[in-house]
Amino acid sequence: MVEHAHLDRHFSKLRERHVLSAEEEAGIRGCVQEVRSYRRNQVFIRRGQLLGESTLLLDGIACRYKDLRNGKRQISELHFGGDFVDLHSYTLKRLDHELMTLTRCEVAIVPHVKLDALFAAQPRLAKLYWFQTMVDAAVHREWELSLGQRSGVERLAQLFCELHLRLQVVGLADPNGYKLPLTQTDLADCTGLTVVHTNRCLRELRERGLVLLNSGKVIFEDLEALRCLADFNPDYLYLGPQPG
Amino acid sequence: MVEHAHLDRHFSKLRERHVLSAEEEAGIRGCVQEVRSYRRNQVFIRRGQLLGESTLLLDGIACRYKDLRNGKRQISELHFGGDFVDLHSYTLKRLDHELMTLTRCEVAIVPHVKLDALFAAQPRLAKLYWFQTMVDAAVHREWELSLGQRSGVERLAQLFCELHLRLQVVGLADPNGYKLPLTQTDLADCTGLTVVHTNRCLRELRERGLVLLNSGKVIFEDLEALRCLADFNPDYLYLGPQPG
DNA sequence: CGTCAGGTTGACGCGGGTCAAAATGAGTGG
DNA sequence: CCACTCATTTTGACCCGCGTCAACCTGACG
Numbered sequence: 001m002v003e004h005a006h007l008d009r010h011f012s013k014l015r016e017r018h019v020l021s022a023e024e025e026a027g028i029r030g031c032v033q034e035v036r037s038y039r040r041n042q043v044f045i046r047r048g049q050l051l052g053e054s055t056l057l058l059d060g061i062a063c064r065y066k067d068l069r070n071g072k073r074q075i076s077e078l079h080f081g082g083d084f085v086d087l088h089s090y091t092l093k094r095l096d097h098e099l100m101t102l103t104r105c106e107v108a109i110v111p112h113v114k115l116d117a118l119f120a121a122q123p124r125l126a127k128l129y130w131f132q133t134m135v136d137a138a139v140h141r142e143w144e145l146s147l148g149q150r151s152g153v154e155r156l157a158q159l160f161c162e163l164h165l166r167l168q169v170v171g172l173a174d175p176n177g178y179k180l181p182l183t184q185t186d187l188a189d190c191t192g193l194t195v196v197h198t199n200r201c202l203r204e205l206r207e208r209g210l211v212l213l214n215s216g217k218v219i220f221e222d223l224e225a226l227r228c229l230a231d232f233n234p235d236y237l238y239l240g241p242q243p244g
Numbered sequence: 245m246v247e248h249a250h251l252d253r254h255f256s257k258l259r260e261r262h263v264l265s266a267e268e269e270a271g272i273r274g275c276v277q278e279v280r281s282y283r284r285n286q287v288f289i290r291r292g293q294l295l296g297e298s299t300l301l302l303d304g305i306a307c308r309y310k311d312l313r314n315g316k317r318q319i320s321e322l323h324f325g326g327d328f329v330d331l332h333s334y335t336l337k338r339l340d341h342e343l344m345t346l347t348r349c350e351v352a353i354v355p356h357v358k359l360d361a362l363f364a365a366q367p368r369l370a371k372l373y374w375f376q377t378m379v380d381a382a383v384h385r386e387w388e389l390s391l392g393q394r395s396g397v398e399r400l401a402q403l404f405c406e407l408h409l410r411l412q413v414v415g416l417a418d419p420n421g422y423k424l425p426l427t428q429t430d431l432a433d434c435t436g437l438t439v440v441h442t443n444r445c446l447r448e449l450r451e452r453g454l455v456l457l458n459s460g461k462v463i464f465e466d467l468e469a470l471r472c473l474a475d476f477n478p479d480y481l482y483l484g485p486q487p488g
Numbered sequence: 489c490g491t492c493a494g495g496t497t498g499a500c501g502c503g504g505g506t507c508a509a510a511a512t513g514a515g516t517g518g
Numbered sequence: 519c520c521a522c523t524c525a526t527t528t529t530g531a532c533c534c535g536c537g538t539c540a541a542c543c544t545g546a547c548g
Binding site: 512 | 519525526
């Protein structure tokens, strides 16, 4: 077992939705085999690779992406401290996409065999982690909605609102904003826009007095109006205590 | 227990990827409480509704969709006979989207308490169904790639290729095509295009001699070229026997 | 033979892509 | 502390894929 302060973010995330006993927490802590660091822009899991362990992000920002032969890239989800970024490899064993860091990252490595043992001993945790992977799928669906039906500024607005709530859960955001040290190219790959147009949309959001992205920080100027612009409905994040 | 011939499609889908014993099959059959029919274009699960049962599609076509206040709608996945369309409600309990039929449908109702009992008795099936929900998430990611990075014709090409493989698994497609009784409006809601532009893209696919959609049937004229156009990579469907 | 859902086509405009260049800023070595 | 490099941001000019609007066509069905 490896002790690590940032692991608390993961428990904050779990406890946001479900009750977790001290014994269950200990069981999860016992699954961590080691802690690693990755530099920025490092692909740490490649599509198709056979996996025997999952990666729990402790600190930093990572993403999942897919690309096409012509070089176009789509980020399908962003991940932050506390996220079990490839828990889905526990059942899939091979992934259909790449995992890459967008900043320097610290991660915990969790072998699948330890998860097997954990879930055999405490089946409730299996259902709870299944739930977590279903929230990731819900995020994918919301992004599909954005990519298919929202305009450029609306997509960015929706993204900033989503990250705000997700980061608050793990104590990485306050009511007025949060750190987001991504490049505009990264944001473009999230929203399906070009860098140039992403830049223009950011300017519009700034000029309309809604939100401001500067030196790696998102600062809300009018959160209510931003949510309205994005037609933001946080239901898909499944925040708060859950039934069952 | 309710006997139903079309339930075999579901077992075909499971056996495509995993070994399934006769006992496991019987256990699953035992979870079906009743069979229902829905007419075309019927919303049968609404977002936010508290759910105590899941729906297994036996026959027909259904979809998941989300919409915005301004009326724009995005279909996030299509479902066919054999698909456990809202298995994710087993862990989520409330969905973030609507479920709607696109043709007349027959469905099997599976109470969550029966799934609890099944998974308690045969934990392997829990992991197997978790896997299935992860394939749905992989489909979402591929659609994100389409919506964000592919052009109109490419999105349609990718969609036709995906459905081809998925329908072959349950015996609803042959090498040259398959029945797809959807309107162009439905296809538009899948691809994030307008009906008008969907129509133009279909014409282009037809005129380029790639694929042809006519009277509810998809007929491939040059499948290889179509896959090339879409840059289609079927890995994300996780077809064939899986490790683990 | 009237009605209506759905398919098809044309004219036109806009959101966002493309290309190119300049501005800014963080690091790095002298 | 300056010179230089390289990544990133920003802006302008131009263009195209796709949206919008509107009309017309087709086929199923009563």
